[in-house]
Amino acid sequence: MVSVLRVLFATLMTIGLPAIASAQQTGPETAEPAVEAPAPLPVIRQILVEGNQRVEVDTVLSYLVIQPGQVADERLTNLSIHTLLATGLFSDAQIEHRGEIVLVRVMENPIINRVVLEGNQAIDDDKITDEIQAQPRAIFTLARAQSDVQRIIEVYRRSGRFAATVTPKIIEQPQNRVDLVFEISEGPVTGVRRINFIGNESFSDNRLRRELVTRESRWWRFYGSNDNYDPDRLEYDRELLRQFYQNRGYANFRVLSAVAELTPDQDSFYITITIDEGEVYNFGTVTVSTEIQDLNEDYLVALLPVREGDIFRGELIEQSIDSLTFAAGVAGYAFVNVRPVTQRDRETRTVEVEFVIDEGPRVYIERIDIAGNTRTLDRIVRRELDIVEGDAFNQVLVDRSRNNIRRLGFFEEVELEETPGSAPDRARVRVQVTEQPTGELAFGAGFSSTDSFLVDLSISERNLRGRGQFLRFRVSVSGTRETIDVRFTEPRFLDRNLAAGFDVFRVNSDFLSEASFQTASTGGSLRLGFPVTAQANLQLRYTLRNDDVQVYSTASQALRDQAGSRVTSVLGYTLNWSRLDDPIEPHNGFRFQFSQDFAGFGGDVRYVQTEFSGSYFKGLFGDVVASFNMNSGFILPWSGDSVRINDRFFKGGSSFRGFEVAGVGPRVVTRDDTTGELVRRDALGGRLYAIGSLEVNFPLGLPEQYGVRGSVFTEFGTLGLLDEGDQIDEVTGQLFTVDDLALRASAGVSIFWDSPFGPVRFDFAQAFMREDYDKAEFFRFSTRTGF
Structure with missing residues (x-):
């Protein structure tokens, strides 16, 4: 206790002694003049703002660190000035203390009235404005303008113009607005004079150059830009070389360096790529x-x-x-x-x-967001998903959902992206789509060696009112057929996975020059489709039509017996099965279709018709795809009936390239009594056909934006199998052409062009296996446009 008191006493003495000393020194005998204390800082009572034109006073005050009721502090004042300038709204800011009043003077940055590009001819305005930050009604700052200058220069560097210069200019306008002008001097295109390789022993320089995207500048490469030097493209070329070598066994391959040297005239680059091939593994x-x-x-x-x-x-x-x-x-x-x-x-x-x-850890779908569907309703996209909120995340189902949405044909691009959710075991799926025109004004035309011309005009909407409904009105006119039909399909009938629809049609077929008959068919059909498995669906249909057949008097007795009007009542189905990797542009997989129609449930005609079609796709390399297609059909009469000519199969044109429409199969043949030459007369069609094709589709080497591809193909098949009574004229006893199901074959090339006015297709085909009585066709084209 005593020790504690001693400590307290010592402390008090220590504190008190200076005070006593101070008191003694200020006594009357030793007093000195006292130092005057600094005046207290004023308390801010009001803040006034001057110089603002567009920015509200409250907005300026919200950026200040000093506030009414605070003591005027120089440090807080300086911090407030820096805060105002950091907003980018003001080019200058000053704060003045007038006692209890603070005056804030600001000078606002001007507003951009418009952005003008001058001197750019090689690059469109849109490509530049998409890169820069400056936009009309945005705030102008010198730093942003200089940043945009660098962005424009980078755009030109990517296009191969390394000598491009950009000078920004400001034209002042009333109301503190400015026109921002970028004066562009594009300079010449900097090409690639030569690409050299060092270290390659297994492959020549020319072979390796073919694997690169970058090309050497040549006069004929005026249509593309790959012969312009681009450092980003050169980095991609390094990766392409690595893939090329590693896919040929060189597991230790390395690109040691890729150097681009500008020529003294600054016109082009020399590119030198040094590699280490390694050994084959x-x-x-x-x-x-x-x-x-x-x-x-x-x-x-x-x-x-x-x-x-x-x-x-x-x-x-x-x-x-x-x-x-x-x-x-x-x-x-x-x-x-x-x-x-x-x-x-x-x-x-x-x-x-x-x-x-x-x-890995299980992740559950917390939410599914759909973006980009400016026209299509959300539920139309959502019902194609195989995933729902609460499901465990499954990449297989996500990929399948993407294909389902692409299969709709409503969107140009479809991407499904996984993003983190609110918890580690939660994820969000974002469905990003890009709408494309679903209405189509289609125009088709065909031309044959015998002046057979086809015009096909249709107006269709695949996404009616954004609800996924299909509606088409079609008019087709040719030398042999006139068609008017209306088709409507509701893909989710009664909100179930049922596709229901109807068709109404009127078809006038004129085969007088080919087969001495013409028909007028009027009727309609009802359709109902539903999925059987994830990759297969079944469609049921019922068709009722009236066929009025008119036959030339010079036709055979068998055909003349078929003249008149008959009602056909048909019940049928179609099974579709697809395992394609992409429903729009398949590279691998197959699709299969099998259909049957049963006529005789009422009406005057009785037959069973069976058709099959299948396709197999195989990606060979790059963007080259091979395909095999097979189509066949057979029609069998029952209950003593015969197959009428309007129900038989006629092939040619687009269904068998290299031959005219109805140019293949049995035909009435006579010989000229004078010259002895073969005279081809009426086509008779057939009850059986089988046509296959082999085709290789590939890019033509033009830039992708031109949308030009080509293919080489060969087609082969047969058509025939008539009843004996249909082959011999009962009156004259004349024998029609021999119906031996002879093999026909053709080969040719096709060119596909996504032109500005719609896709165009050109077919050039030569029939190299044919019968004397067949009719060949060398050239055919078609086109359509969308809206």
Whole structure:
């Protein structure tokens, strides 16, 4: 206790002594003049704002750090000035203290009245304005203008113009507005004079140049820009070289450097690419390991496109990852991570690959957002999704949903993107679509060697009122047929997964010059379709029509017996099955269609008609796609009836390139008594046909924006199989052409062009296997436009 008192006493003495000393020094005998204390800072009572024209006073006050009721502090004043200038609204700001009043003077930055580009001829205004920040009614600052100058120069550098210069100018306008003018001197195009390679031993320079996007400048490459130097494109070329070598076994390939040197005349670049090829490797042991019990490792290895002993190809590893991810998704494990672990053996020059499959954490879909559908209703897009909120995220279902939406044909682009949700196990799916014209004004025309001309005009809307409904009105006129029809389809009848619709038609067919008959068909049909599986659907239909057949008096007795009016009542179905990787532009997969029609449920005609069509697509390399197509049909009468000529199959034109419409198959043939030449008369059609084609579709090397592609094809098939009574004229006993189902074949090329006024197709075909009585056609074209 005593020690504590001592400590307190010492403390008090320490504190008190200076005070006592101070008091003694200020006594009457030793007093000195006192130092005057600084005057207290005034308290801000009011803040006034001057110089603002567009910006409200309250907005200016909101940016200030000093406020009424605070003591005027120089540090806070300076901070307020910096805050005002940092907003970008003002070019100058000053704050003056007048006692209890603070005066804030500001000078607003001008507003951009308009942005003008001068001197740009090689690049459109839109491409430049999309890159720069300056826009009408935006705030002008010198820093932003200089930033836009650099952006414009970068646009020109990407187009190969490295000498381009940009000078910004300001034209003052009333009301503190300015016109911002960018004066552009484009300069010459900086091309690529030469591309050289160093270190390549297995492939020549010319072979490697073909793998690059960058091209050497040549006079004939005026249509593209790939012969202009672009550093970003050169980086992409490095990756293309890596893929090229690694897909040919060079597992250790490296691009050591890629140097571009500007020529002294600053007209073009020399590009030198130094590479290290390395050695050729083969695949060694390929295994799959996983701790997921439901996945059989041996089964997964069998699914891989990689085999031990094959030449190493980097793309096969990527394909293997996709195959394993898909297989795990089908098995119910959508959240897997496939890691390829490679080990190179330099002595044996093999690459051992182990695919490790780990089950990732489950993620659930919290929300699905749909964006970009300015016309199509949300529910039209949403009903095509195979995923809903609350489901576990499944990449397989996401990819399938994307194809479902693309299959609608309403959108130019469809992207499904996963973004993080409100929790680690939550995700949002954003469906981003870009609308495209769904209304179509279609015009088609065809021309044959016998002056047969076709005009096809139709107005259709595939997305009526944004509800996904289809409506078409079509008028088709040719030398042989006049058609008027109306078609309507509701894809989700009664809000169920049922596609219902109807057709009303009037068709006048004039085959007097080909087969000595003409028909007038009037009727309608009802349709109902529904999915059978995820990749297959079934369509049911009922058609009722009246056919009025008129026959030339010079026709055979068999045809004259078919003249008159008859009612046909047909009940049919069509099964569609598709496993295409892309419903619009397939590269791999197949599609299959099988249909049958049964006539005789009422009416005057009885037959069973069966048709089949199938296509198989296989991507060869790059954007080159091969396809095989097969179409066949057979019609069988029943209950003692015969197949009338208007129900038979007639092929040619677009259905068998190289031959005219109805140019293939049985035909009435006579010989001129004077010259002995063969005279081709009426086509008779047939009850059986089978037509196949092989086609390779490829780009023509033009820039993608031109939309020009080509294909080479060959088509082969037969048509015939008439009843004996239809082959012999009962009155004259004349024998028609021999109906032996002879094989026909043709070959040719096609050119597809997405022209500014719509897609155009040109077909050039030569029939090299044909009968003397067939009619060939060398050229055919068609076009249409959309709205």
